Amino acid sequence: MSDALDLEALVTRYLNTVAAGNAAAVAALYAEDATLEDPVGGGEVHIGRQAIEGFYKAVEGAEVKAELLTFRSGGHEAAFVFALTVAGAMRIEPIEVMTFNDAGLVTSMKAYWGPENVTQI
């Protein structure tokens, strides 16, 4: 297996960009025809960069910290546990799975979490 992409660096950049809070900047990390399902099982899959930007608009402006906790990868795919702290008041710990294209853009993202993974702090 050859793997020219540094997926952990790409995931770290993604989390830092989410924390920086600009929806267009996060969407720019996704491929034009990417898909996003967050949360998995929530009934909605966002398709395409424009829809994905709309998804991130919802959290734009919130004070967000993101911390990568556990990272695994294989081929052009990554799975990772991270913590998202919102406004210093709420902590969410999802597992996300991402696939990437050769250019390092995210082609799919799935976030596994539920209300039971949200804590007030």
Next chain:
Amino acid sequence: MSDALDLEALVTRYLNTVAAGNAAAVAALYAEDATLEDPVGGGEVHIGRQAIEGFYKAVEGAEVKAELLTFRSGGHEAAFVFALTVAGAMRIEPIEVMTFNDAGLVTSMKAYWGPENVTQI
């Protein structure tokens, strides 16, 4: 979202069955046409219950302990971190993603890990 399946119970049963070490018993938890990729990016996808039993045959007989560390789910999908200790000598910590059918059988399994997630103990 309604979710009649207790996916955490199914994942726990799967890990216990893997630890018990009978390949046919593990394969019986998979749907007839299930797929298994372990590790992701390793270049091989096992298709169908017979191929999957063959995969687990490779570790049959080893003394294995399995411990669920982090569990997330949504819809009929689960993502989880677990530790596998083999012969008291080697510890592997993968992230796995599983999908299930309505009967609670595994329809796909993907295991994310690499040599960097294996430690000698």
